[in-house]
Amino acid sequence: SQKIEQNSEALNIQEGKTATLTCNYTNYSPAYLQWYRQDPGRGPVFLLLIRENEKEKRKERLKVTFDTTLKQSLFHITASQPADSATYLCALDTGRRALTFGSGTRLQVQP
């Protein structure tokens, strides 16, 4: 069956460190992968998109990698801040426009 896995356990890190979140998928060949941020009581907010022919994408303190052989994307936040605390969702475009989402990983950055 098709699956997208994100670490369901919360990730706790100290302010200033780099947070790394993982998204693994099986039985998909996505054209691209997106990362969203979701705060409690709010809808997800788009952060970054990476295409299947791209290895890495950066935006300010954010970096995303995409390994289509391993079927894995890593999402990095450098110099993390307490304001980065949120749930981060990865989402795949499996060819039908509507995205398929992982269940998200909650990040908690301690001051």
Place this chain on the structure above:
Amino acid sequence: GAGVSQSPSNKVTEKGKDVELRCDPISGHTALYWYRQSLGQGLEFLIYFQGNSAPDKSGLPSDRFSAERTGGSVSTLTIQRTQQEDSAVYLCASSSEGGNNEQFFGPGTRLTVL
């Protein structure tokens, strides 16, 4: 400009009643999506509208669920004869045609079926 808006923000209903949830997408966005998010879970795709094309209804969990999009803009998701397992946050998103399919989400409607 204005983002995606949804109403109501909260809805409490009794089992067996019908509910209607509304979504106003970003002006000019041709694509509109409905997702459902249960507590602690990821988003579950429900239905997708693109312009005047027939909607992709492949995610609707049962025939109690239906949606329409009038005039290519506002959309209404209707759940008939609600069940307790329908309790969730219903999220609407819109995106522009082509491009990266970056989706802009509304704040959601929290539905509680008693």
